[in-house]
Amino acid sequence: GENVEQHPSTLSVQEGDSAVIKCTYSDSASNYFPWYKQELGKRPQLIIDIRSNVGEKKDQRIAVTLNKTAKHFSLHITETQPEDSAVYFCAASTGGYQKVTFGTGTKLQVIP
Amino acid sequence: GAVVSQHPSWVICKSGTSVKIECRSLDFQATTMFWYRQFPKQSLMLMATSNEGSKATYEQGVEKDKFLINHASLTLSTLTVTSAHPEDSSFYICSARDRGRRDTQYFGPGTRLTVL
Numbered sequence: 250g251e252n253v254e255q256h257p258s259t260l261s262v263q264e265g266d267s268a269v270i271k272c273t274y275s276d277s278a279s280n281y282f283p284w285y286k287q288e289l290g291k292r293p294q295l296i297i298d299i300r301s302n303v304g305e306k307k308d309q310r311i312a313v314t315l316n317k318t319a320k321h322f323s324l325h326i327t328e329t330q331p332e333d334s335a336v337y338f339c340a341a342s343t344g345g346y347q348k349v350t351f352g353t354g355t356k357l358q359v360i361p
Numbered sequence: 362g363a364v365v366s367q368h369p370s371w372v373i374c375k376s377g378t379s380v381k382i383e384c385r386s387l388d389f390q391a392t393t394m395f396w397y398r399q400f401p402k403q404s405l406m407l408m409a410t411s412n413e414g415s416k417a418t419y420e421q422g423v424e425k426d427k428f429l430i431n432h433a434s435l436t437l438s439t440l441t442v443t444s445a446h447p448e449d450s451s452f453y454i455c456s457a458r459d460r461g462r463r464d465t466q467y468f469g470p471g472t473r474l475t476v477l
Contacts, residue, residue, distance in 0.1 A: 285468075298464070348410055
């Protein structure tokens with residue numbers, strides 16, 4: 250089955266700096282890669298996703314890149330703000346109605 | 362749009378009792394719902410995939426007789442933790458796939474279960 254690894258497990262950045270979280274996956278058939286943000290005690294919220302037919306997607310301060318050959322994808326947050334502090338999960342799926350496999354999570358702390 | 366509710370939000374029960382958790386898609390139809398378990402500071406572990414009108418598919422290591430799943434309609438799935446024990450204490454989260462947007466999962470707010 251799919252295995253998703255995520256690094257780093259914790260990340261502290263100064264407000265205004267950029268943050269990068271990296272994930273690798275094992276199943277070459279995976280073609281859908283969502284990213285979720287989870288604040289303490291709350292539900293995961295989808296923040297951005299990318300499909301295998303594109304290499305990069307951007308939404309305001311958030312961008313995701315995908316390298317299918319290397320089977321890794323990354324989340325980039327620019328101009329970080331304290332409200333970006335949360336746990337971020339990457340995930341991979343073969344798409345359609347198939348299950349999603351989550352990474353182990355990255356706790357991001359943005360220091361004011 | 363794409364709201365998923367979960368009830369109850371928290372429950373405390375005695376060891377040996379059964380607890381039912383409901384997951385509802387409020388404004389869309391969900392042929393597939395997923396149940397996850399999350400321990401503190403850990404990732405979401407998929408327990409089972411719930412398909413409307415058919416038996417759930419359980420992940421390896423998850424006891425189907427202990428975690429009963431029923432997906433009776435396109436908007437409702439239930440998870441029953443039978444004969445709960447303290448080690449079953451956890452945060453249980455469901456998610457639902459919008460029938461019209463097959464890839465995206467929408468999560469419920471979660472249920473905090475504490476077994477005394």
